[in-house]
Amino acid sequence: MAKRRIEGRCDRTYMTTVTATPAALPADWRDLLALTKPRVMSLVVFTGLCGLLVAPGQVNPIIGFTAILCIALGAGAAAALNMWYEADLDAKMKRTASRPLPAGRMDRQTALHFGVGLSFFSVLLLGLASNWFAAAILAASILFYVVIYTIWLKRRTPQNIVIGGAAGAFPPVIGWAAATGDATLLPILLFVLIFLWTPPHFWALSLFVRSDYAAAGVPMLPVVSGPKVTRQQIAIYTLPMAAAAIAPWPLGLAGAVYGVAASLLSLVFVVLAGQVLANRATEPEGMKPEKRLFGYSILYLFAVFGALVLDQWILK
């Protein structure tokens, strides 16, 4: 038995010495960083930080920093696992073909190990540094994004991002929970806001990159139901989203600074969504309103959350 093992080892050594097989390089650290989708992470970190800052009471800066770090690492882990699972889809889309896996700069196993390792690390660190309630929500958000959205929904239904959007809505709740150990009405409203913001945001994007999704066989709403229905759905989701954004003001959870800012910002969002609804273009060249809405939607979320923090600080 031992002899056979030694022979086997010798054979393998011989093989690697004699045959000149194309050898895989170890992944570059820049590609590992790219797996975490740093640009998407910035919005996640910002909303998580806002959840932490508007929570009642004071958080020790080290614990606060660790909580935000864990949210960022958790988001990065989920993104890495998403890229691991979707390497075949990414290869078919212009927008994503240059990512480390479809471009062949990294093997899938490295991405899987990196994603799983980072997931466990972020959840454990958050649990040990802050509390296990926040850590459990972080674990749930990673699982939701990877299992429910990436593996289950994305390739099956045009409602993929509606339900999957919940994963991206968790950070303010995690930030709040890290500070307080619970989740009250305000973080839940912030969750609802991001949940309802996700469909108009992603559908605006998917309208002008529709051919990419169609080529990859992803059943995004514009691919399955066409631009007209998608534009109607954007308008339908925009109204409750605006209501969720303004709601903390009349409910007494935020002051007038936030209320006025959220109302104005939401009004602009509704106007832009109206322009998208009125647009009849079917080709990306004519989709300026969609591109404008997509760009504004990112600014909108930053501004609404920023206004909430400002308002809470003024109130304090």
Next chain:
Amino acid sequence: MTSEDPQHLVEVRRRQRSRAIIMALLLGAFVALIYGITIVRMTGK
């Protein structure tokens, strides 16, 4: 590029070195963070 190619070996070494440096920096930061967290948890502040 094959495993026998000297250029390949140079690239492997370069990547291993840069990853090792980054890992060392991250581990150093992690130790400092854990130290800070421990102090905060022990003092309750």
